[in-house]
Amino acid sequence: MFTSVLVANRGEIACRVFRTARRMGIRTIAIYSEADAKALHVREADEAVLIGPAPARESYLDAAKVLAAAKQTGAEAIHPGYGFLSENADFAEAVMAAGLIWIGPPPAAIRAMGLKDAAKKLMIEAGVPVTPGYQGENQDADFLAAEAGRIGFPVLIKAVAGGGGKGMRKVDRAEDFADALASAQREGQSSFGDPRVLIESYITRPRHIEVQIFGDSHGTVVHLHERDCSLQRRHQKVIEEAPAPGMDQATRDAVTAAAVRAAQAVNYEGAGTIEFIADASDGLKADRIWFMEMNTRLQVEHPVTEAITGVDLVEWQFRVAAGEPIPLKQADIPLNGWAMEARLYAEDPANGFLPSIGKLEHFVLPDDIRVDTGVTWDSEVSQFYDPMIAKLIVHADSREEAATKLAEACGEVEVWPVRANAGFLKRCLEHPRFVAGDVDTAFIGAEEPALTTSTPLPEIKVAALAVLAADAHHAEEWARSDHRRLLQDPWSPTAGGLYGFRTSGGIPATQRGLLNGAMIEGRAKPGEHGSYWTVDLGDNCREAYVLTGGVTLFENGIPGRDLSRVVDEPVLFFNGEAWAFEPLTHGGGAGGSGTASDGSLRAPMPGKIVATPAKAGDTVAKGQPIIVLEAMKMEHALVAPFDGVVGAINAAVGDQVGADAVLAQIEGKPA
Incomplete structure (x- = not known):
């Protein structure tokens, strides 16, 4: 076994690889760009090397700089993570030529599976079922249009070198084909330097099923069961789970056997994923699942496979790269319970999922589940890299329990001032269709209005209005008090501070404010102790106990949910979302007036x-x-x-x- 490893990547995957390396006593080496100088993966490594400015092509994608860093630090092996150089056959060859251990598949396997059209031809020869379509060399527009007609609309145009939905277009009618083809070709050229496309029959109710496979240098290939990654938005995965809902054993045997044949066809070594598309219009059936592509690397969603099998896939990568055999035989790889993973992104679902950048001034993640992240509370979410800030992973005995557990975890997320998609994830997990296992790749698109619309519940209105009333009352008491005494002990009962203010002030009973930009209103009445407020929204009264760092809600005098609060900026967290509130300024001001700054x-x-x-x-x-x-x-x-x-x-x-x-x-x- 090698004694040091350089991870040619950043963020959560670098931290993930380091975790296993440390457990195995392997020295860890990070690389970083100028934008990542204070990043978590840099802090967690035993050694770190600056390799260039922020743009990825000038740092993380510069193979020569990565190899120079490996030489400088005496690294014995290089792990590419995923993305960046992980599926670059030329880089893999350069690593091996430099006398280093490449923790990944052979370059020949990467090349064989790198182009979708060539990979599909290879799979046909190996007896792996592929989606009906055209994967040939003829790229003449008229010829491709004729092939689309032969296949039958709707069809899917896909860039042969594509990925992540780039260069992909669905075409419903023959008259739309020419424009869609030109668009896909332009995007393929722009994104991958290759305008060639293939055409597939479009599956009306597609499910994305993938199989984790592993090969070693001794000729063994095993699978570690399947994952379902159907919950996607614009071809980007959002929530993944293992095993796949609705998968019977006969279908599982068929699809995993096909995955093993696919890996054997390219003499595969290391971790890889065979991706299939399934027609789920009549449930999952063995004869309605087809090969789509192979990812010749570790996948973002690998933790759900680790959860159901108990296997550390990164440790397996290390051992196989060092020449050892796969630690388990196929019959000994378990499938226990159910696992789910949600991708927490720095993005604003309410604003078209626009990425959100900035410093994580407040960052709280659940501590009772597995969390893979590459950031911490003071990290900067940069415009230069992927907006994923964490993965939340749960494991339970059943799918229903796993979904409930993950939804609760998403509800505990607190991110500010960067916006995050935790509330959106929670709504996905709690949607009746998802709970019932009625999912396909069109699920989010079909349900998006309900999944992205965030309506403030009475609880959050009560909490916000109570804080507004308490703050206004506190400001009044401050103005009436002896400032010198307040400065000595602003919270003492005699000083009239937030926890001791008198309740005889003239704060208006009606409180009005803005909650995420929308007006809220209610009557707020202080209790015997100034920290307690009774808020009437017009339907019923609720009590709230205002604390410096949060608010406790009461129902019929019984303490209920605690909401944490950002003090410097008035923000409350509820169900995974940040709710910013303030006194109404347009027709507002403390105490609920209706005024603008011009009077x-x-x-x-x-x-x-x-x-x-x-x-x-x-x-x-x-x-x-x-x-x-x-x-x-x-x-x-x-x-x-x-x-x-x-x-x-x-x-x-x-x-x-x-x-x-x-x-x-x-x-x-x-x-």
């Missing part, structure tokens, strides 16, 4: 004017009520945003007004 008081919603406590020409103080609006069965006081003079009152008692109507104007400048 105009605007109606925050349609309603009826029930009072005008001030009149034109009055001199008013900041916070003094000017207009009282009744809406949603509550009264809303619009108050002066600063000391000044009432310039105009544009509404009378009894008037019905529309949202955003200017009801009054305060003239003067803030003090």
Whole structure:
């Protein structure tokens, strides 16, 4: 066994490989770009080498720099992780030519499976079923159109060198084929430097089934059962599980046997994945599952296979690369329980899944499950690399238990100010179709509106309004108190601080604010102890206990859920989502007024004017009520945003007004 390994990658896969290496007593070496100087994988390695600027092609994809780092540090072996150089046959050859151990398949196997059209021809020869289609060399547009007609629409155009959905187009009608072909060819050329395509029959209810295989240098190939990766968005995997729901033993035997034949056909060594597409319109059946492609590397979703088999796949990679045989025989590889993995991305599902970058100023992940991550609370999510920040992995006795456990774990995620998709993942896992195992690759697209729409539940409204009331009351008490005493002990009961403020202040009963940009409103009444608030949303009353770092919700006097809170910025976390809140500023301000910074008081919603406590020409103080609006069965006081003079009152008692109507104007400048 070698004694040192350099991981030619970054992030969570580098940290994952290091974990096994440390357990086995192998020295770990990291490489990093300038953007990753403080990254977690750099901190966790025994040694780290800077190899270039942030862009991947100038650092992680520069094979010469990677090899120079290996030579500089005395590395004996190189593990490529996944992505970057992991499926680059030329790099594998360069590693071996440098006298280093390549922890991956033989370069010939990488090349054989690297092009989709050539791989499918090889699979046909090996007796592996492939999707009906055309994989030939003729790339004439008219010829390809004729082949599409022969196959029958809908068809799928795929770049032969593609991956990750690039260069892939679904075509439903013959008249759309030419434009789709040109688009796929352009994307193939741009992404892979190869415009060639193949054409496949489009499966109407496709399931993505893949088999983990492993080969060694002694001629043995085994499988470690199947995974289902059907939950995808735009061909990118979101949630993976093992085994596949609805897979009977006869179908499992057929698909795993086909996977082993595929690996044997290229004399495969190391970890690899044979990917199949299944027509699930009538359940999973052996004669409706076809070879799609092979990934000649470790997969992102490998932890679910590790969970059901108890095997450390990275350790197997090390041992096989060192010339050892596979540690287990096929009959001895177990399949225990059910495992699921969710990919936590720095992205905003509510905003078209746009990637979110920045520093993870608040970052909390569940601590009772397996978490593979390459970041920590102070890490920077960079624009230069993949936005995946962690993988959440669970294992249970049944699929139902695994889904419940993973949904709960996603609900515990707290990420700020970077946006994350934990709430979206939780909704996927709890969706009735997913729970029933009724999934295919179109699931997320079909259900996307429900999966991406986040409606604030009463619990989060109550918590936010209680904090707004407490903060406003605290600010009032601060203004009335002896500042010197407060500075000495701001939280003492005698000082009037957050935990000891008096309840006789004049804070308005109605609280209004913005919650993720949407207006919320309710009556907030302090209890005997200033930290307790009763909030009435108009339907029923709930209690909340406001703490510096969180809020405890009560139901009928019984403590319920705790919500953690970012203090520097008013943010609450609930069901995996971050809820930012603030006093209403447009028609807002502390205490729930309806004011803008220019002194105009605007109606925050349609309603009826029930009072005008001030009149034109009055001199008013900041916070003094000017207009009282009744809406949603509550009264809303619009108050002066600063000391000044009432310039105009544009509404009378009894008037019905529309949202955003200017009801009054305060003239003067803030003090």
